[in-house]
Amino acid sequence: MGALTDKLTDAAFGLGWAGVKKLPEPAAAALGRTIADRAWKRHGKSVRRLEANLARVVPGAPPERLRELSRAGMRSYMRYWMESFRLPAMDKARFGEDVRLSDEQILLDGMAAGRGVIVALPHLANWDLAGAWATAHHGIPFTTVAERLKPESLYDRFVAYRESLGMEVLPHSGGAAFGILARRLRSGGLVCLVADRDLSASGVEVDFFGATARMPAGPALLAQQTGALLVPATLWYEDAPLMRGRFHPPVPVPESGTRDEKTAAMTQAVADAFAAGIAEHPQDWHMLQRLWLDDLEPRTAAAPASASASAEPPGQPVRSADRGEGTG
Known part of the structure; x- marks a missing residue:
């Protein structure tokens, strides 16, 4: 049964990439809205989880407001997929x-200085489109991390897709990603990591909309070890076909404290930037999974942050209704 499910999953994504990119843009957008509305009306597990997450982002919102936001959220989520299927073409x-990304000079100046830049993003709007903006519009290649998906052929599709947009994609497994990312940064490169969810033992606990969540230690650790700038960025959709976003001020490395203390402070600063962007555009936050610790099943306490670029991969189509990218 597992092998059959893997084949069906791979076939579905293959049809998406092969078929949707051939549709006229208005037809693809309409298809995405139709799929989103059907999923929203069913009010299944993923939609209910999205509404529960949005209730933390918009405290005090009445049920009808949360339903309105979740419908817009599902449309935004499917817009991401329709755009992603079409991006290579x-x-x-x-x-x-x-x-249009505001304060892009933060990125450009950091790259010009040759010190390397780490851009940390949450699951807002379409980070693949932002990546294409960097590679195609500014000619800045970058490196990211992806966890190996099942089936393997699906992982290969995602890697080939992102490499076609000018990204270098490193496998999450094997333990070598952190070292390669560090080398890219020391040579003045750009690293982009989706970093608003990490349920691994190396995750850093942060205050996020008034409750505790866990986010990856990797971005802060890379900044400490390489001297690269750590720059949070947030994205949002406007009327088609525009996507907007902004680069937030770089997160400094604290002058004192242990490595874990510095990592905790820097990760909290990243979380605060994410929260500001998500609060302004909650309908574009594609978080259809449990995130806050008090929403999770009981588990053993997390270990202190370690020198790892790992994070809970926000994107395992086989396991969840999430996107197919990894984080670092």
Whole structure:
């Protein structure tokens, strides 16, 4: 049964990439809205989880407001998928026209200085489109991390897709990702990591919308070890076809404290930047999984942050209704 499920999953994504990118853009957008609305009306587990997460982001919101937000959220989520299926076939000139990121000079100055830049993002809008903006519009290649998905053929599809957009994709497994990311940064490169969810033992506990969540230690540890800038970024959708976003001020490395204390302070600063962006655009936060610790099943206490770029991968189509990217 598992092998059959893997084949069906891979076939479904294969059809998406092969079929949706051939549709006219308005037709693809309409298809995404139709799929989103059907899922929203069923009010299944993923939609209920999205509403529970949004209730923390918009405290005091009445049920009808949460339903309104979850519908917009599912449409935003499917817009991500429709865009992602179409990205490899899109005119690269559009990445500069359709994406507007404020304070981009933070990124450009950091790259020009040759010290390396780590961009940390939450699950807002379409980070693949932002990546295409960096590679195609500004000519800045970057490195990211992805966990191996099942089936293996699905992982290969995601890697090939992202590499076609100019990204270097490292496998999460094997323990070598952190060292390679560090080398890329020391040579003045760009590393982009989706970093708003980490349920591993190395996750750092942060205050997030008034409750405790766990986020990856990797971005802060990389900044400490390499001297690279750590820059949070948040994204949101506007009227089609525009996606907007902004680079937040770089997170400094504290001058004193242990490595774990510095990592905790820096990760909290990243979480605060994420929270600001998510609060402004809650409908574009694609968090369809449990995130806060008091929503999780009881588990053993987390170990202190270690020198790992690992994070709970926000994107295992086989295991959850999430996106297919890894984080670091």
